[in-house]
Amino acid sequence: MAIISDDEDLGRRVKKNPVIKPETIEYDNTFENSIRPKDFDSYIGQSSLKETLKITLEAAKRREQPLDHLLFYGPPGLGKTTIAGVIAAQMGVEIRITSAPALERPRDIIGILMSLKGGEILFIDEIHRLNKVAEEILYPAMEDFTLDMTTGKSQTAKTLRVPIPKFTLIGATTKAGELSSPLRDRFGIIHRLEFYTVEELSEVVKRTAKILDIKVTEEGARAIAMRSRGTPRIANRLVKRVADFAIVKYDGVIDRRVADESLDILKIDKFGLDTTDRALLNLIIEKYDGGPVGVETIAAALSEDVRTIEDVCEPYLLQAGFLQRTPRGRKVSPEGYRHLGINMPSSQTRLFEEL
Numbered sequence: 001m002a003i004i005s006d007d008e009d010l011g012r013r014v015k016k017n018p019v020i021k022p023e024t025i026e027y028d029n030t031f032e033n034s035i036r037p038k039d040f041d042s043y044i045g046q047s048s049l050k051e052t053l054k055i056t057l058e059a060a061k062r063r064e065q066p067l068d069h070l071l072f073y074g075p076p077g078l079g080k081t082t083i084a085g086v087i088a089a090q091m092g093v094e095i096r097i098t099s100a101p102a103l104e105r106p107r108d109i110i111g112i113l114m115s116l117k118g119g120e121i122l123f124i125d126e127i128h129r130l131n132k133v134a135e136e137i138l139y140p141a142m143e144d145f146t147l148d149m150t151t152g153k154s155q156t157a158k159t160l161r162v163p164i165p166k167f168t169l170i171g172a173t174t175k176a177g178e179l180s181s182p183l184r185d186r187f188g189i190i191h192r193l194e195f196y197t198v199e200e201l202s203e204v205v206k207r208t209a210k211i212l213d214i215k216v217t218e219e220g221a222r223a224i225a226m227r228s229r230g231t232p233r234i235a236n237r238l239v240k241r242v243a244d245f246a247i248v249k250y251d252g253v254i255d256r257r258v259a260d261e262s263l264d265i266l267k268i269d270k271f272g273l274d275t276t277d278r279a280l281l282n283l284i285i286e287k288y289d290g291g292p293v294g295v296e297t298i299a300a301a302l303s304e305d306v307r308t309i310e311d312v313c314e315p316y317l318l319q320a321g322f323l324q325r326t327p328r329g330r331k332v333s334p335e336g337y338r339h340l341g342i343n344m345p346s347s348q349t350r351l352f353e354e355l
C-alpha cells in the first residue's frame with residue numbers, strides 16, 4: 001500500500017504555504033507511519049466500525065466491486081486516516097491521500113480522479129472544506145464514475161461525459177455538519193469515530209512500546225492512557241516522549257512512576273490537559289467570570305486560531321465535561337473549576353443550576 005501523503009495539519013499548512021501540495025509530498029511522518037496498524041486485528045478500538053467494515057469489505061470482494069464511498073467523522077487523532085489505510089491494505093489496493101484545501105482548482109481534483117486506477121481509494125481529509133466547483137466535479141464521479149467536461153463557449157458549449165475508473169472515496173472530517181447534504185448523501189457509509197476508553201488506549205500504548213522496543217508495565221501503560229485525552233494519536237506521542245525519559249533518566253522501563261513523573265514534567269495533567277487547555281479554562285474564569293464568551297474572543301486572547309480551538313482543544317474539554325457550549329458562548333463547568341482547584345463563584349453556580 002503506498003501512502004502518497006498524510007499529515008494531520010496538512011490543510012492548515014497548505015493554506016499558509018500554498019506551495020506544499022499534499023498529493024505530491026511523500027509521507028514524512030515516519031514514526032506515525034511505522035506504527036500504523038495495517039489490519040483489523042492490530043487496529044485497536046472502534047469495534048462497531050470494524051465489524052461493519054469487515055462485512056462490507058468481504059461483500060465488495062465477493063461481488064468484485066469497489067467498496068461504497070465512506071465518510072468518517074469525529075475529532076482529530078481518532079484514526080480516520082489509519083482506518084482508511086487498513087481498508088486499502090485489506091482490499092489490496094493503493095490509497096491516494098489528499099486534503100480538501102489542496103483541491104482548490106478544478107484541475108487538481110480532475111487530475112487526481114483521472115490518474116486513479118480501478119478499485120483504488122481516494123482519501124480526502126477535511127472534506128467539509130471542499131469548494132463548490134470541486135464538489136460538483138465529484139458528484140458524477142462518485143455516482144456514475146464519470147467526469148462531466150464542458151468544451152467550447154456559451155452557445156456552442158458541449159458537455160462530454162468522460163468515464164473514469166471505479167474508485168472508492170473515503171472522506172474524513174471533524175465537522176460533519178458543515179458538509180453539504182448533496183455530498184453527504186453520496187456516501188454509502190457514514191460513521192462517527194468515538195473517543196477511546198482508557199483500556200483501549202492502554203492497548204495502543206503497549207503495542208507502540210513494543211514497536212519502539214521499550215518495556216512498559218501494565219500500570220505504566222495505564223498512566224499514559226489516562227492522560228491521552230481519549231485519543232490514540234496523543235497516546236502514541238506520549239509513549240515516545242515518556243520512552244525518552246525512561247531511557248535517559250530511569251532504567252529504560254516505563255512503569256507508573258516513570259510515566260507520571262515524565263508527564264508531570266511535560267505539563268500534561270492527570271486528565272491529559274496541556275498548557276493550552278488549562279490556559280483556555282483559566283482565561284474564561286479569570287477574564288470572563290467563567291463565561292459565556294465567544295470562541296473568537298478566546299482564540300484572539302490565546303493567540304491561537306479559531307479552528308485550533310474548535311477542532312483540537314474543545315472536543316475533549318467538552319467530552320470531559322470541563323467546558324460547556326451555550327448559544328451565547330463557552331462556559332467553564334463546575335467540573336472545570338474543580339479540576340483547576342478554583343472555587344466557582346456563587347453567581348456562576350446559580351447560572352449552572354438554571355441551565
Ligand code: ADE
Nearest residue numbers: 037042043044079204232
Ligand atoms: N495507532 C493509532 N491508532 C491506533 C489504533 N486504533 N490501534 C492501534 N494502533 C493505533
